[in-house]
Amino acid sequence: MKKSVIQPTKGxxxxxxxELWRYKDLLYFLTVRGIKARYAQSILGIGWAIIQPLFTxxxxxxxxxxxAKVDSDGMPYILFSYLALWPWSYFSGTLSESANSLVANAGxxxxxxxxxxxxxxxxxxxxxxxxxISFIVLLVLxxxxxxxxxWGLLVLPLLLLQLLxxxxxxxxxxSAMAVQYRDVKYALGFIIQLLLxxxxxxxxTTAVPEVWQxxxxxxxxxxxxxxxxxxxxxxxxxxxxIWPGSIxxxxxxxxxxxxxxxxxxxxxxVA
Amino acid sequence: xxxxxxxxxxxxxxxRIGLQEKKADTFTQQLINNLKAPxxxxxxxxxxxxxxxxxxxxxxxxxxxxxxxxxxxxxxxxGKNGAGKSTLLKILSKITEPTSGRIELIGRVAALLExxxxxxxxxxxxxNIYMNGTILGMTKKEIDxxxxxxxxxxxxxxxxxxxxxxxxxxxxxxxGFSVAxxxxxxxxxxxxxxxxxxxxxxxKCLGKMEDVSQKEGRTVLFVSHNMxxxxxxxxxxxxxxxxxxxxxxxxxxxxKYYLKGEKTNNLLxxxxxxxxxxxxxxxxxxxxxxxSNKDHLAELVTGEPLHIKLTYKINIPIxxxxxxxxxxxxxxxxxxxxxxxSEIKKGFDFxxxxxxxxxxENLLLPGDYILTVFIHDGIDVSDWFPxxxxxxxxxxxxxxxxxxxxxxxxxxxxxxxxx
Numbered sequence: 001m002k003k004s005v006i007q008p009t010k011g012x013x014x015x016x017x018x019e020l021w022r023y024k025d026l027l028y029f030l031t032v033r034g035i036k037a038r039y040a041q042s043i044l045g046i047g048w049a050i051i052q053p054l055f056t057x058x059x060x061x062x063x064x065x066x067x068a069k070v071d072s073d074g075m076p077y078i079l080f081s082y083l084a085l086w087p088w089s090y091f092s093g094t095l096s097e098s099a100n101s102l103v104a105n106a107g108x109x110x111x112x113x114x115x116x117x118x119x120x121x122x123x124x125x126x127x128x129x130x131x132x133i134s135f136i137v138l139l140v141l142x143x144x145x146x147x148x149x150x151w152g153l154l155v156l157p158l159l160l161l162q163l164l165x166x167x168x169x170x171x172x173x174x175s176a177m178a179v180q181y182r183d184v185k186y187a188l189g190f191i192i193q194l195l196l197x198x199x200x201x202x203x204x205t206t207a208v209p210e211v212w213q214x215x216x217x218x219x220x221x222x223x224x225x226x227x228x229x230x231x232x233x234x235x236x237x238x239x240x241x242i243w244p245g246s247i248x249x250x251x252x253x254x255x256x257x258x259x260x261x262x263x264x265x266x267x268x269x270v271a
Numbered sequence: 272x273x274x275x276x277x278x279x280x281x282x283x284x285x286x287r288i289g290l291q292e293k294k295a296d297t298f299t300q301q302l303i304n305n306l307k308a309p310x311x312x313x314x315x316x317x318x319x320x321x322x323x324x325x326x327x328x329x330x331x332x333x334x335x336x337x338x339x340x341x342x343x344x345x346x347x348x349x350g351k352n353g354a355g356k357s358t359l360l361k362i363l364s365k366i367t368e369p370t371s372g373r374i375e376l377i378g379r380v381a382a383l384l385e386x387x388x389x390x391x392x393x394x395x396x397x398x399n400i401y402m403n404g405t406i407l408g409m410t411k412k413e414i415d416x417x418x419x420x421x422x423x424x425x426x427x428x429x430x431x432x433x434x435x436x437x438x439x440x441x442x443x444x445x446x447g448f449s450v451a452x453x454x455x456x457x458x459x460x461x462x463x464x465x466x467x468x469x470x471x472x473x474x475k476c477l478g479k480m481e482d483v484s485q486k487e488g489r490t491v492l493f494v495s496h497n498m499x500x501x502x503x504x505x506x507x508x509x510x511x512x513x514x515x516x517x518x519x520x521x522x523x524x525x526x527k528y529y530l531k532g533e534k535t536n537n538l539l540x541x542x543x544x545x546x547x548x549x550x551x552x553x554x555x556x557x558x559x560x561x562x563s564n565k566d567h568l569a570e571l572v573t574g575e576p577l578h579i580k581l582t583y584k585i586n587i588p589i590x591x592x593x594x595x596x597x598x599x600x601x602x603x604x605x606x607x608x609x610x611x612x613s614e615i616k617k618g619f620d621f622x623x624x625x626x627x628x629x630x631x632e633n634l635l636l637p638g639d640y641i642l643t644v645f646i647h648d649g650i651d652v653s654d655w656f657p658x659x660x661x662x663x664x665x666x667x668x669x670x671x672x673x674x675x676x677x678x679x680x681x682x683x684x685x686x687x688x689x690x
Contacts, residue, residue: 026405040393113365
């Protein structure tokens, strides 16, 4: 039989991946629970995963494309903004969901032990279904505008990895902070709205003044969005926009892992 | 069978209380604290020589706790509220970290601090079995193989595909416990969960627990306020008081220590004792006297009269025709022995502001008993004091001393004849 020791831990520690693996079934059921509970007792059910980004896109097209005439690099504005909103709504959705995951499940945290990381992870995974479904809308748009994605699309898995690391990294930091500081919950809603304008969702990166371009490219979402646009619309990969963000995303992810672990031990005491 | 499976060494856990420690709960507060930090630091360094400030804000829920548990043992953990029982269980089940000390455990641990953790109201009973099971550390495969057994044990086969939000609370408890009962850890930690659910199901659960420990050789730690359950299940018990172990012995001995700590008192003035009952206080209890004499305090003797006199005041002029006063006497193990109510005996005048429950021949054997007082003004609870005082019957009367009824056998002498 396996011997285990319980004693106070000190300082920064890394996540126990072996233990996490043992609880993979819990991750699976929590992810499924997240999906089922989200659309339980609703008429449109999973349809909401399509409606939300689609209607936001339509409104953006009307306001920014039609009225404000924002430059969309010569692409149809609706496609231009949907290609950004597709990853963006996943990012913003996971942010609010994972930030709340620990507080919303405080009852579980104080009553039973399991690797706490499972909670934000499940929040992020359960959003993947929405992400996949809104991809179908993207396919429809691509067919409608008769656009053939180029070879650049091969980079897509890397971009999605960057998106996941970025979501997970920030999600872990925010969820750990939210346990102690409930301010996170209130601030997050409008911060996400503000962040939307810090990423090239409604406008193109060409609109960013040259002196600010490097600082701007540090936003991991800028690279993800520009990369996805380039990939689907068969344009040259804008690497100069991607690599700074991917470094930031990696740093966020690794720091998130450590920070979460460090805060984990007080969760049950302050939740 | 006598291998040590849990070894706890110098375990301590410190909590901060109030807002005295510098940790802030909101960002703004933290910012303000940060701005004030230099001043605070100056004060702290200045007051280094003094001791009080720091020790006030810190509460030791556990302090230097040491014990060992052998394989197959069922260990009871008893103590009053706030003695550190739950903290100990939370540390053992890894929910929270100790401040200092060390625990060595051999084998898988499953902690049952609550029934049905992780249940989601929108999911069906079946889905929640998987949810709850995996939270408790089972794998999907294990649950698959035991699913039928779990559903069967819960006795809610018919509703297993219904969302749990339509369940009664009893059904939820049954389902939750069935999952827990089918865990197969080497060490099982149970906190007070049997306090819920109906009696039949409680008995079924206790039976299952006995099986678990006796037939399957599993180690169980059991926290409960139900002294009967502790006595039935646990050979040994640990008594915690204010975060330290006061006794670690056979359950009967530990229980004696537990009860000895209760001050016995045959006279209690509510105001002086600084206790407050639950209720609207329309009728408010002032004093309790348990005595063999109606008017003054006198030793209680088996076989002689028993008077329980309650003095109260009426704070609001209301109709008292439907009011009532109940008392209950429990023995030291919490078993209910006697219940008396003014409602049964008609014609009591509430405006007298005192009531005496008189028993001509006290049949309580020597020992300690716990009194509960309940006052109802006819509409709502007025003043309710559960287990308000522990009184002692100190002596057997002349007649009864010859009878020699062993106190360990019974609390009440029931008059009988042998033919």
